[in-house]
Amino acid sequence: MTKNERIISGFSKLNRSQRIDLIGDRLGLDEASRLVLDNFLHQNPSTQALFEEFSENFLTNFFMPMGVVPNMVVNGKSYIVPMVIEESSVIAAAARAAKFWASLGGFRARVAGMVKKGQVHFTWSGKAEYLTKVFPVLKEKMLAATEELTSRMRQRNGGIIAVELVDKTEGLENYYQVDVSFETADAMGANFINSCLETMAAVLVDELNNPERKGEASVIMSILSNYTPDSLVECWVECDINELAPFSGKLKPEEFARKFEMAGSIAQLDVSRAVTHNKGIYNGVDAVVLATGNDWRAVEACGHAFAASNGNYRSLTFAQIDGNRFRYTLRLPLALGTVGGLTKTHPVSKLALELLENPNAETLMMIAAAAGLANNFAAVASLTTVGIQQGHMKMHLTNILNQLGANTEEKSACVQYFSDKNIAYAEVEKYLNQIRSANA
CATH class of the missing domain: 1.10.8 (Helicase, Ruva Protein; domain 3)
Incomplete structure (x- = not known):
């Protein structure tokens, strides 16, 4: 087969049967393999048609199990939390931890902020001093150009909340950013943010590239950032040390608490352990994010960047022992939405939000964090007592x-x-x- 013969052209224009025939003929798929592709189609034609619109070059549906964790008490309210995950022990671990902490008052959580970011990345050939001088006027014109885009979001107490010029020329010649902060209320906000940024970029170029200006501007790209350290949630549990007995196994609660604290310190110090420790958090977080139709890849990418924000990758949790009190805290960025994307379009994601009693974005952030802390607590408890493999x-x-x-x-x-x-x-x-x- 020549190089050109290996290239498939027009694949997206084929219907599903034609795609399967092409792939089957090239790879020699037997009838059993082709039957798998048919067996996972939805029996309802309209639902199946909806699924086929979610992704390009559709072949079949990929099933993932969704279970629930009862007894997840967050700020005094009990939730039945849907989780989509294929790892069999995750929901069991979360359910055990949730029930245990529910008996002690549950998880406490607060959202420290819900700010999202985006940048217009551009180059400017003139002097930095001149750009800094004219930027306040540019800023007002950029904001004015987005008025129509932001009107509905402002009615929901969202919109653009800050616009700053960032000089990045020390790292890359002539490179600057317009750094924009957004509040998107209950929406994910990706399309909203990107539309605003592209509108602002057009104004930037029009204003700077005229004979009166002392340089030339060129936009490289305009795009939201999935790094959202100001969309932050904190979740914690605490109890008297003797109340840890149900999780301490053969250890005395005091010994268990000390080992648990030490395990947390190791995850703060050692990157090899920190990665696995944080993976245990995202077992719970991702499962809720996926169930509710949110972007788990963005959530994870942001969380791992946040874990390394001081220059060393560290655990997102920390344990404290104060006298006879044990406290375990999780801090992580979570940019979630309950409007937009697949949250209401995918029928199971819509149902998942109904199971959670249709929370707003802030509440969903706290529930997802509680699921992450529940899974991590159960995992560290197993590691420091019977070992992870038994359960x-x-x-x-x-x-x-x-x-x-x-x-x-x-x-x-x-x-x-x-x-x-x-x-x-x-x-x-x-x-x-x-x-x-x-x-x-």
């Missing part, structure tokens, strides 16, 4: 049995046999083969 692999047993093609009777026998044993793939396979040999 994790028990939840993973069903996946192993499905991989090995176990039937209902074999699954039942394996669940009973491994109820008090450590679980590993090889051991499950060995015992399953014993059952099959005995029944042969």
Whole structure:
């Protein structure tokens, strides 16, 4: 096959059947593989048509399980929290931690801000002093140009809240930014922010590129930033140390609290541990973000940048022991919305928000943070007591049995046999083969 023959042209113009035929012929897909693509289509034609509009070059739907965590008490209100995730132990861990903390008053949370950012990135060939001098006038003209775009958002107490000129020439010759801060109320706001920025960029170029100005401006790009450190939520739990007994296992609560605190300090110090520690937080956060139709990639990218904002990647949580009191706190940026995107378009995301009693964006931020703290607390508690594998692999047993093609009777026998044993793939396979040999 020549280089040009490997290139597929016009693929997006093909209908679904034609795409499958083309891929199937090139890769030699058998009928069983093609049948999988058909089996995961939605039985309701209108719903299926909606799904096909979510993504380019559609082939089929990709299913993810959605479960719920009951007893998630946040600021005194109990929620049933939907979570979409494929890792079997995550929801179980969150549910256990949520129930435990509910008995002690639940999670406390507050939103420190909901500011989002965007920049017009541009070059200016003239002197910085001149640009700084004329920028106040440019700013007023840029704001005036966005009046129509921001009118509805301002009615919801949102809109543009700050515009600043940022000199970046020390790092890149002639490079400047117009840094714009936004409040988008309950909306995700991506399209709103980008529309405002592009409008402002057009004004910037028109105003600076005329004979009266002492230089030339060129816009490189205008785009929102997913780094939103000023859209910040803080969530915490606290109790007397002796009340930690349900999670301390064979350890005394005092010993458990000290080990837990030490584990938190390690995650503040060591990047290898910090990454895995924060992944445990995002097990919960991402599952809520995905369930509600928000952008989990943006949320994670921002959170990890925030974790490294002081120059060293660190844990997003910290544990404190003050006398007989234990407190565990999570601080992370979360830019979420309950309006726009897929939040109300995807039928399951819409339902997820209904399960949460249709929260506003601020409340959703606090719920997602609580889910992250619940998962992380459960994970660190397991690590410092019985180890992570005991609980994790028990939840993973069903996946192993499905991989090995176990039937209902074999699954039942394996669940009973491994109820008090450590679980590993090889051991499950060995015992399953014993059952099959005995029944042969």
